[in-house]
Amino acid sequence: MIDATKYGPWAVITGGSEGIGATMAGDLAESGINVVLIARKPEPLQQVADHVRAKGVRARTLSLDLTDPAMLDQVREVTDDIEVGFLAYTAGSTHRTGPLVEWALEDVIKVIRLNVDGQAVLSHYFGGRMVERGRGAIILFGSNAGVAGSPTVAPYAGAKAFSQIFSESLRWEMKQHGVDVLHVIVGATNTPAMERLGIVYPGDMGVGGDEVARFALENITNGPVVVMPHLVEAVRERTITDRRAATEMNASRIMATTKTANN
Ligand SMILES: NC(=O)c1ccc[n+]([C@@H]2O[C@H](COP(=O)([O-])OP(=O)(O)OC[C@H]3O[C@@H](n4cnc5c(N)ncnc54)[C@H](OP(=O)(O)O)[C@@H]3O)[C@@H](O)[C@H]2O)c1
Secondary structure, eight states: OOHHHHHHHHEEETTTTTTHHHHHHHHHHHOOOOOEEEESSSHHHHHHHHHHHTTTTTEEEEOTTSTTTTTHHHHHHHHHHHHHHEEEOOOOOOOOSSOOGGHHHHHHHHHIIIIHHHHHHHHHHHHHHHHHTEEEEEEEEGGGTTTTTTTTTTTHHHHHHHHHHHHHHHHHHHTTTTTEEEEEEEOSSEEEEHHHHTTOOOOTTTHHHHHHHHHHHTTTSSSEEEEEEGHHHHHHOSSSHHHHHHHHHHHHHHHHHHHOOOO
């Protein structure tokens, strides 16, 4: 159970329409916390909202592209009258791969807006109110791609590295005000978004979105950074001062994954 007196009465979950975000919404609802679900497609949002309401809490949905530079105005329209004690920013995958120079500039900017601007803007906004109230939590999602240079996803890898260092900094600033900040390093996870890309990780490589959501919720107070258990060794290997070697490890992993996905 999640402490609703500390992290309620409302949670905002970006990417709340499926996978990791939808599981978090359900678990928060079971603890009596109301949810605001944000994603682009309205139908999956409604489905999760109905599922959550059936557990006896309130749910609001906001169909919004978080890469819209004016997104905060829309988020405020649905949250200004409620007290948000929990922010989970799960949306963040890149759906584009390849050398940077082959990406459309628009896609580069979108990945950075979604992960860097989006996390910073909502953490600034909701974090400020949580600090005033002296309680709350912010969970930001990273990737093993952000632990070391990751060719073919350079903007994404850089954005996830931002997320980790940003979370580490915030954790120390906010802890003294009763606000928990956590960055979760996620890797190969079978989510609907990955399935749409045709990527299914075999059992020994990947985990389910439910596992990631529950691991994050169990570790709210264990910030600044937690690593999904199946990735601990890989992250340890990449946290070395020889950055060329670290990058080559990620390069080999990415090439192997691409091969698996194409087979
Ligand atoms: N799956 C993996 O293997 C893996 C590996 C490492 C890290 N991660 C991290 O784990 C988190 C979740 O990943 P995921 O695989 O579930 O895919 P995801 O695409 O990051 O998340 C899917 C959710 O985010 C919403 N979303 C995506 N882009 C959005 C946008 N621009 N504006 C608003 N909502 C948006 C989706 O709904 P709509 O499509 O309707 O907008 C859906 O609800 C991400 O931060 C990702 O970087 C995942």
